[in-house]
Amino acid sequence: MKGKNDYYKPLFWILGFLSLLLAQGTQALDKAPSIFYPLPAQAQGKIFAAQNLFLGEEGGIWIHDVHGKVVFFDGKSTLPRRGSVLSQESENIVYLNNAFWTFIDNELYRTYPAQDRELIFSLTPGVIIKKIGSSGVFIWLADNTHFYTYNTQTHELVTYSFKEMYQFNHASRMIVNDAKFVLSKWVLATNAGVYLSEDESFSHVLSSDKHFIEKIYFSDKRRELVIGTLNGALIIDVENLKRKKKLVGESHVLSITETDQEYWIGTDDGLFLYSFLTDEIIKLESNDRNTNGLPGNKIYSLVNDLQGGIWIATNKGVRYFSLFGQKFKRHSSALFDNNPMTKIVTRSDNKGYWFLTRQGLYQVDAEDWQEPKLIFPGEVHDFAQIDDHSLWIATHTGIVIYHLQTKKMIETSMLPLKLRSNDTKHLEFDHEGLLWGATGNHLWSYRLADNSLTDFGSEWFVDAFLPAKIIKLKSTRRGVFIGTNHGVYLFDKGKIVFLRATSHYGQNIDIFESTNGDVWFASAYGVFVLAHDRSDIRSIDMVEENISPKCLTETGNGIWLTSSQGISLYNPMGEMVKHFGDPHGLMNNEFKSGVCESSIINSQQQLLLGSRFGLVTAWSSELSVATPPNTNIIFSQVNVDHIPVMFGRGRFQTLELKYGSSISFLFGALPESRALSLEYRIAGYKEWQRLESTQLTLDHLLPGHYRLLVRNYSPHPQNSMINSLSFIVENPWYWSSWAIVLYLCLSIGLIAFASWWRSRWVTKVNRKLKAKVALKTDQLRHQSKIVLVNNQQLRKQLQIRHILVEQMLDSITPTLNQLIYRSQLQQLARLESLALKVKCELALLRNVRNDKTSTQLLYDLSIILNSCVDGWREEFAKANISLAVNNELKQAYIESAHFNLDIIFNTLLSDAVKRLYRNQELQIHCYERDKRLFIVMIDCGDQVQSINSDKRISGFELEEMQLLVQRSGGEIHIFSSPERNLVELSWPSVELVSDAPEMIIVEEHSDDKFIDITEKEWLKKVEKLVHNYYSDPEFSTSSAAKLLFVSERSLQRRFKAVTNKTFKEYLNEIRLEKACQCLLAGGKVAQVAFDCGFNDPSYFSQRFKHHFGLSPTQFVDDNE
Structure with missing residues (x-):
């Protein structure tokens, strides 16, 4: 066993090589055009200026922006749509063990997404933490005088002093930029060199002098240390100190990460790759700076998602780079700048290609893509190579012939005048030695052997599809196929026949004959095949519906079809075997129609694909056996009763739901999520259910333990990745043990209460009966x-x-x-x-x-x-x-x-x-x-x-x-x-016979009964007022008081003293008596209600029944 000193002594030697950075020179770099995929939110005008990227435990990317907010990207959505997953924003955050770690003054906090933060520990009061980071299982903190490490597994806190560090330099303040736990020691990158931990302090690595060190990265697999400085990144082999050191880049290093084959170095001057296999340094560039480029030169963060992709945070947004996409090589050349290709044909000597562009016809050698040779400048519509000697070129002024040996134009006076002078659009040689061509919409054939021209005219077009246009000519063993803007025609045995079934597929784009004699057609609305032994066409399924096919070619591995969603491989039976597209090195809608070719270079079959951004090449044998990275299903967000409780599967503990709560899941997928189709099932059920969207909501769940399984829908489900999440629905409170005890106590109490209540009930019933009798008596009165x-x-x-x-x-x-x-x-x-x-x-x-x-x-x-x-x-x-x-x-x-x-x-x-x-x-x-x-x-x-x-x-x-x-x-x-x-x-x-009139004597009577004149007159005045306004629904005690110029309280008191009843009671009696008279006079119940000052007929009926003891309808029926 080696001692501890045996592990960290080499670090002093390693860091000594930092002095090489002071004497660096220029580097020879290779530049590779690449595709960088933006976030979908960019299409909506949103740009995330991220300062840090963190990889989620189950996939997905945590984005920490320059404003201190943290959001989660699951491949489709950025969550939350507004705000942050953390309740408090912070500029200093690290991610470890599914949680975010940050500090406030002298306190360290841990926060799980969508949860409240929790205090882990507090340092001595007065300490102000300046920096935080992570290395392995450690969280490290630094202030102006100390360095602290916290082991998240053992919860051990260790403190190191900066006292010796200030002795080694004269810096006014020590700034820790990065720290890594390497070979049982802490290595600190500071603004004044590199320091190595010893006991409870640090020693200065003298060879690092006082240089500014930004980043430190240690590769456990390669046992190499990568040190990022202001002048590039230095790669040092820990186990072989004599190995030559490699310097990558010449500018400020901001981020470092590692893949299986490369180091990725992000600087403020771009993105660099160091290849382990070739020992080459490559600077990645974009050939599409608008949508799929790499905006900005500053690479703040690099994250390897361990699924074949690199996430890149720049000063102008977040991008994704597919490592699988390196199988597609993109060629940047002045030939392709603003000069799109229209046709690619392999030369007959198999040593190169013919490229037809807007500027003319070029010859390109397979070994030298950077120096194309211009054969014929100007506008060229089409060309055809007859043999190894001549190349026939169709131009707007006629056909010209180029001699391949002498590299000169051949005299064409022997050709018919129509071929020499008319605008020719298409050329094609058949197996019988005939040259087929189209001048405008006129089809013709020319026999080279006897110099004879046959003009077929344009009358062969079907009248129902006029006006028509010739798009493509293709010679096959079955005859010459003529692609038009409405379908395909076939010239066979001297006749031109319209294949009417092809009209359903729209305009023809490309025609290709496979080695077994089957003819494949790519049209605007789909792909179909005409088998060599059949006369009917067969439709070919594409990777998605409603996409546009572009071009067809063949290799020994099968038929290749480019489309608006990438490239697909089919076997001779028309079954799709492979598909490659966005985001695996290709872009949607980048391939050009009819521009593709296959050839054999160095005994390998190569694919050449015309793109809007140049030329894309790939090896057929490599693609045919390659498998794109698996797509992982991510539980992006979990809501309970519409409240987020989990983002990005932040915690693996089981969720607990209250009975009656609803739970909803939002799913994402990385790296491929654009055509996401899911299915799910609950553990215990055998059948999988299709999910039409990326959100699933479960309601009315019974108490118990649940496990939700989700996978990507595929015709071969055994190859699908399955993700699961468990949750518990708690028993309702009325099923708990304490509730049962409560039920027993309540039962005993109810029995005791029942006897007491019965006696009370009898008394209450008697009171109710008495009240009913009194009410009925009042109604009868x-x-x-x-x-x-x-x-x-x-x-x-x-x-x-x-x-x-x-x-x-x-x-x-x-x-x-x-x-x-x-x-x-x-x-x-x-x-x-x-x-x-x-x-x-x-x-x-x-x-x-x-x-x-x-x-x-x-x-x-x-x-x-x-x-x-x-x-x-x-x-x-x-x-x-x-x-x-x-x-x-x-x-x-x-x-x-x-x-x-x-x-x-x-x-x-x-x-x-x-x-x-x-x-x-x-x-x-x-x-x-x-x-x-x-x-x-x-x-x-x-x-x-x-x-x-x-x-x-x-x-x-x-x-x-x-x-x-x-x-x-x-x-x-x-x-x-x-x-x-x-x-x-x-x-x-x-007029009538009259007799002596009879005098009528009217006797006058008098009543000597004395009545209080003042009160009588006042009461009659009030009664008159009521009789005048009782039909107004708004008339009330306050209204009467205003009309009588007295207060409402005074009116109530005086009226009560005179009549022994309230004004409101008198008003209701008048209204009900008038209503009774109107009902006796034949009025309708509803109309009577409105005429007597009631707004609601139902309320009128209620008051009428309370006053008279029967409803208005019963009153009318009883008096009929």
């Missing part, structure tokens, strides 16, 4: 009050009818006496007239009824009025109101189809009793003018409202009063002012 009022009105009407009959009988008595007298005198002539008069008067008596027919009958208006006045004299006398009748009519007859005169007079007299005050007088004048009978009522009481006013008289609308008068054949006019009221009624008079 209100009903009886309404019935008494209605009965009083009916009695009044019946009384008036009796009086009317009596007065009419009295009027008939004199006539009967004369009849008897004349019969005794035997005056027969006079008897007849008397009998007719009696008959007429009896007819008048018979007409006094509610006749609902439309027959016009005669009525004595004077008798009816006198009867009504006689019926109301007693009421007027009780109210101490004088009633003066001036009846100038003796016998006043009117004609009416309806007898309602008594109702009219009753209503007016009833209203007068209510409006007039004590000692006032009601005057009634009856007279005849211009054959009309007039009855005029004059008083000085409260003002009568106009016909159009929404008020009532004795329960009837004034409009209803006008309608009653009109039905009787008369007219009514009301003239009202504050001083006097005048109601004028008139009817047309009817």
